[in-house]
Amino acid sequence: MHFVEAKGILSSKNGMNIYRGCSHGCIYCDSRSLCYNMPHAFEDIEVKKNAPQLLEKALRSKRRCCMIGTGSMSDPYIHAEKELKLTRECLEIIEKNGFGAAVQTKSDLIMRDIELLASINEKQKAVVQMTLTTYDDDLCRIIEPAVCVTSRRFEVLTDMKKNNIPTIVWLTPFLPYINDTEANLRGLLGYCAEAGVKGVITFGIGLTLREGNREFYYSALDRHFKGLSDRYRREFGNSYEIISPDNGKRMAILDDFCDKYGIMHDNDECFRYLQELPEKYEQLTLF
Numbered sequence: 001m002h003f004v005e006a007k008g009i010l011s012s013k014n015g016m017n018i019y020r021g022c023s024h025g026c027i028y029c030d031s032r033s034l035c036y037n038m039p040h041a042f043e044d045i046e047v048k049k050n051a052p053q054l055l056e057k058a059l060r061s062k063r064r065c066c067m068i069g070t071g072s073m074s075d076p077y078i079h080a081e082k083e084l085k086l087t088r089e090c091l092e093i094i095e096k097n098g099f100g101a102a103v104q105t106k107s108d109l110i111m112r113d114i115e116l117l118a119s120i121n122e123k124q125k126a127v128v129q130m131t132l133t134t135y136d137d138d139l140c141r142i143i144e145p146a147v148c149v150t151s152r153r154f155e156v157l158t159d160m161k162k163n164n165i166p167t168i169v170w171l172t173p174f175l176p177y178i179n180d181t182e183a184n185l186r187g188l189l190g191y192c193a194e195a196g197v198k199g200v201i202t203f204g205i206g207l208t209l210r211e212g213n214r215e216f217y218y219s220a221l222d223r224h225f226k227g228l229s230d231r232y233r234r235e236f237g238n239s240y241e242i243i244s245p246d247n248g249k250r251m252a253i254l255d256d257f258c259d260k261y262g263i264m265h266d267n268d269e270c271f272r273y274l275q276e277l278p279e280k281y282e283q284l285t286l287f
Contacts, residue, residue: 001045001080009054013275015069016055018086021045023079024106025146027220028173031073034212045078052089059097065124067275068094071104079146081109088113095120102274104129104170108148108156118163125277127198128160131170134179135187142224143179150191157195166198168270171254173207177228180205180244182253189257199264199273205250206243214238 009016021042022031032042040046048054059068070076076087087103091113094101101120103110110117110128120126130153134140137149160167169192174180185205192200209217221229236242244250258265264273 001047002040003047003049005050006048006054008058009048009051010058010068013069014066015072016051016090017072017074018048018051018070018076018090019045019074019078019080020048022074023146024075024144026106026144027224028143028175028207028213028217030208030210030213032213032216033210035210036073045074045080047080047084047086049086051086052093055090056093056097059093059099065097065099065277067100067102067125067127067277069102069104069274071129075105075107075147076103077105077107077109082112088116091116091120095123098124100125100127100277102127102129104131106131106144106147106153108152111156111159114159114163114165117160117165121163121165127166127168127274128157129168129170129201129274130157131172132188132191133171133173133175135184135191136179139179143175150188154191154195157191157197161196167195168274169197169200171200171202173203174205174244174250175207176242176244177231178225180246180250182246182250185250185253186257189254192263193257193261197263199270200254200258201267201270202251202254202265203267204243205247206241208240209236209242210240 020038021044022029023043023045070087081087091101095116101117117126117128132150132153134143134150137151140149157167171188218229218232255265264270
């Protein structure tokens with residue numbers, strides 16, 4: 001881990017990454033891809049130590065309130081956040097300035113900030129996004145070895161519901177011949193229904209691989225799933241999109257389930273929901 005003085009914190013779409021790199025060890029992580037031009041080892045996490053000050057300045061310069069997102073590239077609740085508390089400090093700034101927040105994570109460390117998120121949601125809007133990939137906790141420990149298991153993430157989603165904080169679940173990725181089974185999908189969807197999630201985001205039953213994350217992923221396959229990397233090479237070559245042979249069947253199950261339980265599952269609709277601030281709150285900021 002190393003610290004830097006960043007020059008800016010918000011993207012053009014009002015997203016922020018306080019950290020660059022991750023300690024969760026997920027075997028499929030796209031953020032490892034070389035195309036992102038990370039100048040340091042992925043586990044040598046870059047910490048933007050002045051992120052709160054940059055965020056404060058950025059929010060004060062905005063003419064109207066909006067949603068501020070975090071977690072699209074690097075999880076805001078990596079292990080170091082427990083001591084550094086930069087994500088919490090940024091959430092406090094968001095709350096103080098009357099903005100909304102959309103937070104994406106795999107970590108139950110977010111529970112530390114549940115009262116703060118509830119306060120943001122009461123004043124404006126807070127949405128918690130949780131990634132679920134693997135219903136079987138033993139398999140989850142292999143695929144996502146250094147973060148809480150899926151059953152614990154389900155508990156987080158349930159607690160968010162109890163605190164009236166809306167949730168979106170990212171059901172992605174599904175790794176062909178590992179977690180792309182019907183049983184896995186139905187288990188995860190059951191969690192979503194029981195936790196009362198607002199919506200699910202998925203990009204089909206598969207994953208993406210490109211230079212950087214492909215090599216890391218295949219190395220993990222060689223350690224845990226003997227012979228599977230060779231099968232991937234035969235069937236998928238160097239394709240960017242690795243689509244499960246059962247994609248059509250699984251997506252039909254997902255669509256039918258979400259329709260039955262009233263779960264939003266159109267990606268564009270989910271993203272609009274994450275970006276939109278309720279009109280009643282926007283009007284209040286004018287007076």
